[in-house]
Amino acid sequence: MKYSKTTPYFFILPMATGLLVFRLGPIIVAALASFTKWNIRTAPQFIGIGNYTEAINSEIFWLVVKNTIEYMVIFVPGVMLLALLLALLVNQKLRGIAFFRGIYFLPYITAMVAVAMVWNWIFATRFGILNFALTHYFHISNPPAWLADQRWALPALTIVAIWKESGFQMMVFLAGLQGIPTSLYEAAAIDGADKKQQFFKITFPLLSPVTFFVFINTLVIAFKTFDITYTMTGGGPNYASTTLVFYIYQNAFIYDRMGYATANAVLLLLIVGAITMFSFKMKERWVNYAL
Amino acid sequence: MKHHNLLLLTLVLVSLIASGCGGKQTATVAPPASTEKPATEETITLRYFMWDPEFSEKEQQMVDKFMAANPNIKVELEAVATPDYWTKLQAMSAAGNLPCVFSMSSGYVDQWISDGLLADIQSYVDRDIKPDDYFTGVFDVVRDKKSGHMHAFPFAFVETVLFYNQDAFDQAGVPYPTDGWTWDDFLSAAKKLTVDKDGDGTPEQYGFWFYGRYAHIESWVYQNDGRLLNKDKTRFDPDDNAVAALKFLNSLINEYGVAPKPKEMEGIRQQDVFPMGMSAMWVDGAWNINNVREVAGDKFHWAIAPIPRGPQATGDTAYGWPDSLAISANCAHPDEAWEFIKFITGPARTIDLTFGGKVPIYKPVALSDEFLERDKQPPNKDFLLSWADHTGPTSFTPGWGEWRGYADGAGLEGKLNSVFNGEEDLNTALSEAKEHANSVLERYYP
Structure with missing residues (x-):
């Protein structure tokens, strides 16, 4: 077939345009804005690296970074473990398994506002079902005020986030699991490998590209967390559940500090970029693409 | 062929970018076709942007009346709900395209x-406004702090009041709050109104309910003749009277147990605690009248009263502020814009255009019988009118949302909640709040 050399560019045009106009453009503008004092309403003033020095000297900024890392450290393994576990469970050939797959997927497609309402009720200090269970069945006399307590607000959010995200990553794992040829398991069984050996010698290595995808994916989602904070705690109490993207939103649109917010966004971009690059470097050690 | 493709590629790209950037420049000055009368005066168009879509239909009726009376002015009304209202307005401002x-x-x-x-x-205002016809007490809020000139015109105002559950008072045998109620009177009432019906150690009904929210705190500070800010409102610097008010509030929770710790009520909307009967008294803005009506229904009788007076109070100081209309500095037709504002803040703004407990700024409307809504609770809505005469200061500043904390559980609100939750002592919390608040205020007032 004959085609002009430029033809392929037409095919990538929609994607490339989108990337250039809606991704690269804003990133460049944000990078420039990060050197200004800008309240959106009036013209930005150039202030050099003022926003960056302010961020680095701000206690709140470092608290927010710490919160983001804490969230990530619980969220990423939490989602990966739960999703893998669910995927192994629903990978069985049982009657009505599709029903269970649907049920576990449901939280992912439920609107965050609805999820927040239900979980706010579960976590409610005095009338919440969680504290009711803790006091009545576990006889804990003074259960925490989950979302209003500086120690518990972030872990509580993380739990909800894991619950909500796992269903989707389960489907990804499930697709990976079903891509592993059954002949391998049959051969292993004949050779006398038990279930545990089969998992660690066959399933886990062959699933590693999928695991890596899920890992990077949840890592990025962890950094991007916003709606759950917005709907459940508003970042409180006293910034205890504020993570980076929420902090950027707050500064940009609530505190009228677009310059400072974009400086934080640039720092976030650097952090996410560095972690993603590191992960890609590390993947050669454990990700197995060849069958 | 190759060149042709490249050209096309570039064209598509450019048109995509252009359509992304240029969407704003539609429909600004097209004069309406209907007013083709012998145009002695040119027809001009004013854009009017408001934040209450719920009322936009009624607002439109008022706008229509204005246009009928002023055929040479066309007003385009657009309503967007907050907080999107502010995001959109900011964007318009950035684009130099304010309504x-x-x-x-x-x-x-x-x-x-x-x-x-x-x-x-x-x-x-000097030319057209008769001060006797308006509640001028709230005008100070919209003045430029340097020149003293008004830069917006109020159309309605709100105040904080004490809501109280009359049935609970009757059951406890406590007389209703009166003018000149002191903190001691309030405390002894609150003690009797805190009822643990099932004896499990946790009251089902508290005497009072509050947390670090501005409407809950400042009301008490001002009724003790206190101030949270310095005289020019450039620094956070609570005076002794203000600190005394905070101590008193803290004692209600952590000493007398007549109010719950804020964290105890987590999971319930703060404005529902009183109407659900979980507290017998509550201080918040009168705009909550609508919500109390809806949630409490006819389950109990309730009324409104002044905020109790602190020991340092020399008279009553109400905490109130207006909602206003402003003209943008670069509006091409400020005279017509003012005519419009004068019209819709005057007699034309009838009671049905004012939400719940908001009071119309124009006295003849506010003092009318309809305002009292005699068929609804509270029975003494006229209290709002007398309370308006005592309107005092506010703590609003640039950066207010950030240092005061509003819906984000941070700032002064967050720190006060830590105190009320028994996690931090008042002095430490105040000095931390001071450091944070002043770091914010320093950005606006170096």
Whole structure:
């Protein structure tokens, strides 16, 4: 077939345009804005690296970074473990398994506002079902005020986030699991490998590209967390559940500090970029693409 | 062929970018076809941006009346709900495309004035407004702090009041709050109104309910003749009377147990605690009248009263502020914009256009019988009118949302909650709040 050399560019045009106009453009503008004092309403003033020095000297900024890392450290393994576990469970050939797959997927497609309402009720200090269970069945006399307590607000959010995200990553794992040829398991069984050996010698290595995808994916989602904070705690109490993207939103649109917010966004971009690059470097050690 | 493709590629790209950037420049000045009369005067168009879509239909009726009376002025009304209202307005401002007339809140007005975005309307006010016809007590909020000139015109105002559950008072045998109720009177009532019906150690009904929210705190500070800010409102510097008010509030929770710790009520909307009968008294803005009506229904009788007076009070100081209309500084037709504002803040703004407990700024409307809504609770809505005469200061500044904390559990609100939750002592919390608040205020007032 004959085609002009430029033809392929037409095919990538929609994607490339989108990337250039809606991704690269804003990133460049944000990078420039990060050197200004800008309240959106009036013209930005150039202030050099003022926003960056302010961020680095701000206690709140470092608290927010710490919160983001804490969230990530619980969220990423939490989602990966739960999703893998669910995927192994629903990978069985049982009657009505599709029903269970649907049920576990449901939280992912439920609107965050609805999820927040239900979980706010579960976590409610005095009338919440969680504290009711803790006091009545576990006889804990003074259960925490989950979302209003500086120690518990972030872990509580993380739990909800894991619950909500796992269903989707389960489907990804499930697709990976079903891509592993059954002949391998049959051969292993004949050779006398038990279930545990089969998992660690066959399933886990062959699933590693999928695991890596899920890992990077949840890592990025962890950094991007916003709606759950917005709907459940508003970042409180006293910034205890504020993570980076929420902090950027707050500064940009609530505190009228677009310059400072974009400086934080640039720092976030650097952090996410560095972690993603590191992960890609590390993947050669454990990700197995060849069958 | 190759060149042709490359050209096409570039064209598509350019048109995509252009359509992304240029979407704004539609429909600004097209004069309406209907007013093709012998145009002695040119027809001009004013854009009017308001924040209450719920009321936009009624607002439109008022706008229509204005246009009928002023055929040479066409007003285009657009309503967007907050907080999107502010995001959109900011974006319009950045694009130099502000509407001529728009709603302005007291929380943001200082910032917008100091950004130079609002027109000085003092000369219009001096020329056209008879002070006796308006509740002028709240006008100070919309003045430029330097020149003293008004930069927006209030259309309604709100105040904080004490809501109380009359049935609970009757059951406890406590007389209703009166003018000149002191903190001691309040405390002894609150003790009797705190009832643990099932004896499990946790009251089902508390005497009072509050947390670090501005409407809950400042009301008490002002009724003790206290101030949270210094005289020019450039620094956070609570005086002794203010600290005394905070101590008193803290004692209600952590000493007398007549109010719950804020964290105890987590999971319930703060404005539902009183109407659900979980507290017998509550201080918040009178705009909550609508919500109390809806949630409490006819389950109990309730009324409104002054905030109890602190020991340092020399008279009553109410905490109130207006909702206003502003003219953008670059509006091409400020005279017509002012005519419009004068019209819709005057007799034309009838009671049905004012939400719940908001009071119309124009006295003849506010003092009318309809305002009292005699068929609804509270039975003494006229209290709002007498309370308005005592309107005092506010704590609004540029950066207010950030240092005061509003819906984000941070700032002063967050720190006070830590105190009320028994996690931090008042002095430590105040010195931390001071450091944070002043770091914010220093950005606006170096």
